[in-house]
Amino acid sequence: MAFGLARLGLPAAALAATIAFGANAQSPISFVCSAQEEYCQALVTAYERTGAARIAMVRKSTGEAYAQIRAEAGSPKVDLWWGGTGDPHLQAALEQLTEPYRSPMLAQLHDWAQKQAERSNYRTVGIYAGALGIVYNPEILPKRGMKEIRCWSDLLDSRLKDEVQVADPNSSGTAYTMLATLVQIMGEDKGFEYMRKLHVNVNQYTKSGGAPVKAAALGETTAGIVFMSDALVSILAKAPIKSVAPCEGTGYEVGSMSLIKGARNMEAARKLYDWLLGPDAQAIGISVKSYQVPANRAVPLPPDIAPLVDAKLIEYDFGKYGSPAERTRLLARWDREVKSAPR
Secondary structure, three states, X not given: OHHHHHOOOOOHHHHHHHHHHHHHOOOOEEEEEOOOHHHHHHHHXXXXXXXXXXXXXXXXXXXXXXXXXXXXXXXXXXOEEEOOOHHHHHXXXXXXXXXXXXXXXXXXXXXXXXXXXXXXXXXXXXXXXEEEEEEEOOOOHHHHOOOOOOXXXXXXXXXXOOOEEEEOOOOOHHHHHHHHHHHHHHOHHHHHHHHHHHHHHEEEEEOOOOHHHHHHHOOOOOEEEEEHHHHHHHHHOOOOOEEEOOOOOEOEEEEEEEEEOOOOOHHHHHHHHHHHHOHHHHOHHHHOOOOOEEOEOOOOOOHHHHHHHHOOEOOOOHHHHOOHHHHHHHHHXXXXXXXXXXX
């Protein structure tokens, strides 16, 4: 090796440095991030500043990341997968595509984050949570003869005909969470009966789960069903909207993180995993206006996030409703009984 480099005409000092670098340098941690680009980049920048390791980050949606990890099973190119809704992480755990790991940081996390680890046999862990809620425009609502919206039942009011917006659960994780939430709160048949009645008041099934927030803020719709953290971004920007956690109870997402089975940089990835569960890393989301509730209990929360913490959360069955078979069955029923129904 030295002989070959010397023949390239490198000075002795440069030659020695090159040999040392080749011997000691560690390849970057391959990091797939399924959150907003700004959030992902902020995490990478903060960790690299610690000098612990370099990170090669790619931003992919949860579905894209899961598909890649599944396709590469046995010869993975990814070390650590961070962010996105927990269902695909649980599915990867079920298929043993991810590596069991009990981080020493687990005791610092909220119960819901620890439960995510327990239900996956420690092949994934919760990193943030976001409650499902209702957003509405308080300037438009009085014009329809209504004072406020507090509950799921309020969205069936005939005065809201063509005034409710929600995403299509086939394309939106937010809307699928709504579907699974209503089924769990009301029972499957009554949940679908509710959604058929709601269908009469829906003006549009959007592709994106966050679209109803913008529509309500612009006065294009009176109300929408969204993750409350998405609404909070607009609320803090002084948009004329309010959000509420439904009085009957609501579902939620648990963003997750997983080590990939057979990762090439497992030791370095575990250190990054531990750091990402610590309070410093967990506080980064709020700094980049990603207002999910952090998993680490030590992170101070702005007052505006309090309603997300105080929401009446159901015992959401992530194992059942995250399974491909159950998801496919419910979506097919929704297409057949709700989306295609007359208004």
